[in-house]
Amino acid sequence: MKQQFYELECAHLDASNRKDKSFILNLLDDDFKEIGKSGRMIYKRDIEEGTLHTFDYEISNFIVEKIQKGIVLTTYELINKTDYITTKRSTLWIRKQSEWKMRFHQGTTVKK
Secondary structure, eight states: OHHHHHHHHHHHHOHHHHTOHHHHHHHEEEEEEEEOTTSOEEEHHHHHHSOOOOOOEEEEEEEEEEEETTEEEEEEEEEETTTTEEEEEEEEEEEETTEEEEEEEEEEEOOO
């Protein structure tokens, strides 16, 4: 299970996937919301209308917790090697039919 969600998170972050808006939108639940590292609330429609930032990254301390059947929480630390920013990340994944969808995501900047 851990590998499956690690791959989903990497797919969400991968620069080539982030340039393919339909790929990213397919990962997101219709009710998706994110609290960005700026504190701003972001919704799926914002993703549809905006441009996604791309960067080189490294993931560490990746943890997967099953909340209940069809709901999984991932938490990890993301090191943005392009902008030299480290964030703590959390994602709530929900299962819709046979696919996992990102329902909620948050990134909080780690002060150095």
